Amino acid sequence: MALFEFKTIIELMKLKLFALLILPTFFTFAQTTQIQVHPQIRMPQDSIISQQLVSALNGFLAAATQPNEKNSWVLESQRIETHILLDEFKDIEKSKTQEDDNFYKPYLQNVIALKETQYLIQLSYIGLKGDQSHLRASFELIAHPTDGSFKFSSPLLRNTRDWKTVKVSNNIFHYAETINEGNVETFGALAAQFDKKLKVDNTITEFYCTENLTALLKFMGVNYKLDYNGLQQSNFSSTLDNRKLIILGNDNATFGNLDEHDLWHDRLSLVISRRKVNKPVDEACAYLYGGSWGLSWEEIFNRFYKKVASNKKTDWAQIKEEPMNFGESRATHLMADYVVNALIVQQIEKDKGFAGVWEFLNCGPYENGNTNYYIALEQLTGISKKDYNKAIWKIIEKERRRM
Incomplete structure (x- = not known):
């Protein structure tokens, strides 16, 4: 066999193998901009792990446009914690001012090795207009190795791993230093009243108590988001099966502000989406x-x-x-x-x-x-x-x- 023919066969085999590797990726991401990786970023030394990481991250970001439950790239053991972060990715590429649904593109900014071959991922969505760049948001994710690929989670559990916990009935409060025990008890009693009206059974509600919106966002994995520029306080929540997760960012690091009005809304959302009620x-x-x-x-x-x-x-x-x-x-x-x-x-x-x-x-x-x-x-x-x-x-x- 001629040397030219042999090389041609080898090249064709390489192309077929490459096509097999990227074919699932193409169908998954055809409608979505893939993440841009700067050549100076220090990726894992193992090139296969680097490729797996970027491919999985693209999968996660593409699926982030869909309902949270359909994102198969989320770490199973931290779904509800990650769903609350996934909400922040919805419509992230759109710009109303630029009248462009794909103005902001994802850029990988940092990959930091953690223990047990996990990685802290930092990425941003940036739009370019002429010689100006526009930052929409910066996120952090934890990448977990799984069966030759990666799945992702919010850094919420990692960022609060040294916090304290108190439980009242099916309500769990996570806090950094101290907590208003009187408000916790009052909350438990009032929540029980609402739950009786609503016939709420066996539902676990977890609260993470933070000082303000900036702290709330940081703990869950949002370093910056243009949408919240200048805002001081808010509460974020996510519901999954019989669990509800609420991150308090309304001057509530010690649960000193018990809002009975919002408590009603929170308990109602355990049995029906508030978008469905009048x-x-x-x-x-x-x-x-x-x-x-x-x-x-x-x-x-x-x-x-x-x-x-x-x-x-x-x-x-x-x-x-x-x-x-x-x-x-x-x-x-x-x-x-x-x-x-x-x-x-x-x-x-x-x-x-x-x-x-x-x-x-x-x-x-x-x-x-x-x-x-x-x-x-x-x-x-x-x-x-x-x-x-x-x-x-x-x-x-x-x-x-x-x-």
């Missing part, structure tokens, strides 16, 4: 059961009566379509329609028990015109859309006399 009714329950912004239900109603219901020309049907904020500011908003719904919820629960409230919650998401809302309202209370304004005035005055 938001005004959901918020009404939170006002009634947990107050808002440190105000009790009684305090909220009294403010509502003085600032809104004192105007006897108020049209409650119009306020339902055109929301009115009677709070001290936009940040500490109090919505008039939520108070009206709280009064209705209070009446329904008195007459029909929480089963009636549950039916009201599930009348369908908020919609302009509130057709489904009015149908459910009439079925549960007898109040029709036609008689709505008159009926609400009666309910308001009844509550005023009760207080």
